[in-house]
Amino acid sequence: xxxxxxxxxxxxxSGPVVRPYAVTGGRTEPAHxxxxxxxxxxxxxxQPVTAEDRMRQTPEHRAIITLCDxxxxxxxxxxxxxxxxxxxxxxxxxxxxxxAVSVAPKRPASQRTETDVLQEILNGLRAL
Amino acid sequence: xxxxxxxxxxPAARPAARSGPFSAHKILIAGGFGSGKTTLVGSISEVRxxxxxxxxxxxxxxxxxxxxxxxKTTTTVALDFGRITLGLNVALYLxxxxxxxxxxxxxxxxxxxxxxxxVLADVRRLSDCFPSVNYFEALRLxxxxxxxxxxxxxxxxxxxxxxxxxxxxxxxxxxxxxxxVASVKQVLIKLVETISYSRSRx
Numbered sequence: 001x002x003x004x005x006x007x008x009x010x011x012x013x014s015g016p017v018v019r020p021y022a023v024t025g026g027r028t029e030p031a032h033x034x035x036x037x038x039x040x041x042x043x044x045x046x047q048p049v050t051a052e053d054r055m056r057q058t059p060e061h062r063a064i065i066t067l068c069d070x071x072x073x074x075x076x077x078x079x080x081x082x083x084x085x086x087x088x089x090x091x092x093x094x095x096x097x098x099x100a101v102s103v104a105p106k107r108p109a110s111q112r113t114e115t116d117v118l119q120e121i122l123n124g125l126r127a128l
Numbered sequence: 129x130x131x132x133x134x135x136x137x138x139p140a141a142r143p144a145a146r147s148g149p150f151s152a153h154k155i156l157i158a159g160g161f162g163s164g165k166t167t168l169v170g171s172i173s174e175v176r177x178x179x180x181x182x183x184x185x186x187x188x189x190x191x192x193x194x195x196x197x198x199x200k201t202t203t204t205v206a207l208d209f210g211r212i213t214l215g216l217n218v219a220l221y222l223x224x225x226x227x228x229x230x231x232x233x234x235x236x237x238x239x240x241x242x243x244x245x246x247v248l249a250d251v252r253r254l255s256d257c258f259p260s261v262n263y264f265e266a267l268r269l270x271x272x273x274x275x276x277x278x279x280x281x282x283x284x285x286x287x288x289x290x291x292x293x294x295x296x297x298x299x300x301x302x303x304x305x306x307x308x309v310a311s312v313k314q315v316l317i318k319l320v321e322t323i324s325y326s327r328s329r330x
Contacts, residue, residue, distance in 0.1 A: 020181050020204070021181070028181075037154075037240060037241050038154065038221070038223070038238070039152035039153065039154045039221050039241070040152075041149065041150065041151070041152055043149070071148065071149050071150055073152045073219075073221065075178060075209060075221060075223075076211070078178055078179065078180075079176035079177065079178050079209060080176075082177075082179070083179075084179045084180050084181040084204065085178070085179070085180040085181075086180060086181045087181070104149045105149070106151065107151050114327060115324070115327075115328075117151060117153070117218070118320060118323060118324045118327070119324075120214070120215070120217065120218050121153065121214060121218055121220065121320050122317065122320050122321070122324070123214075123215075124212075124214025124215050124218055125212075125214065125220075125313060125316055125317050125320065126317065127214075128172075128212070128214075128309075128313055
C-alpha cells in the first residue's frame with residue numbers, strides 16, 4: 001500500500017491500515033512459478049494486457065508496474081511500496097502471468113563470467 | 129520500454145531510475161544482537177525499511193504475545209536492508225540476518241543465492257556469533273569475521289579471535305569500525321576477495 005502524499009494525519013507508529021495480505025485477496029503464495037529471489041531483477045514489458053487482466057489489477061499492481069518502468073529488484077519494490085516481501089511476490093506473479101512484467105536475465109550481457117562479475121564488484125567497491 | 133502511465137503516484141523516496149539491466153548480488157550481514165549490523169549497513173549503503181511477513185512458529189511462543197489474537201499466524205519482521213550501487217551494471221544488496229534465535233528460520237531464505245557473508249563480532253560477547261559461524265560453515269558460504277571495535281571493548285589480536293572461534297584458514301578475521309564507511313568498505317573488499325579465492329578453487 002502506497003501512502004498518498006496528502007495522507008499526513010496517520011501516526012507513523014500505527015502500522016498498516018490494511019492487513020498485508022488483504023491486497024492479495026488473502027493469497028500468501030504466488031499463483032504460478034517459483035518464488036522470486038529478493039534480488040531477482042524485474043522490468044515492465046510495456047506490452048498491453050488483456051482487458052480482463054486489467055480489470056483485475058489493483059492499485060498496488062499498477063504501482064508495481066510503474067516502479068518496474070526501469071529495472072528493479074524484488075527487495076527494492078518492497079521497500080518502495082512499503083509492502084511486505086511476501087505480498088510483492090504474490091502481486092508480481094500476477095503481473096508476470098499477465099505478461100506485464102518479466103524477470104530479467106541474472107547477468108547482463110556485458111558480464112561474461114562469474115569472475116568478471118566479482119572483478120566488477122571489486123573494482124566498484126575500491127572506487128567508492 | 130514500459131508505457132505505464134506516469135501519473136500513477138510513485139513514492140517520493142524512489143531511487144534514481146536505472147536505464148538498463150543490471151545484476152544484483154546479495155551479501156549477508158550476520159552477528160549477535162547488538163553487534164552493529166544495523167550500523168554497518170547504514171554506514172555504507174542507501175538504506176530503506178524492508179518488511180517481510182513471516183509465519184509464526186513455536187519459537188516465538190512466550191515472546192510474541194498472542195493472547196486474544198488466536199487467528200494470527202504471521203508476524204511482521206523488519207530487516208536491515210541496504211543497497212550499494214557500483215557503476216551501471218552491478219549493485220550489492222546487504223541484508224541483515226536477524227540475530228535473535230527466534231528468527232533463525234528466516235536465515236535459509238535470506239541466504240539463498242547469497243555471494244557471501246560478514247559475521248560481526250563483539251569481543252565482549254564472542255559466543256553470540258557462534259550460531260552465524262556454524263551456519264555459514266555448514267552452508268559452505270564464504271564469509272569473513274569482522275571484529276567491531278567498540279570504544280569500550282578490550283582489544284584482542286585477530287589471531288586470538290580466530291583461535292577462540294576455531295576458524296578454518298580460509299576465513300579471514302579483520303578489525304573494523306561499523307560506523308566508518310572506509311573501514312566497512314575494506315571489510316567488503318576482503319569478503320569479495322575471499323569469495324573470488326574460494327570460487328577459483330572449486
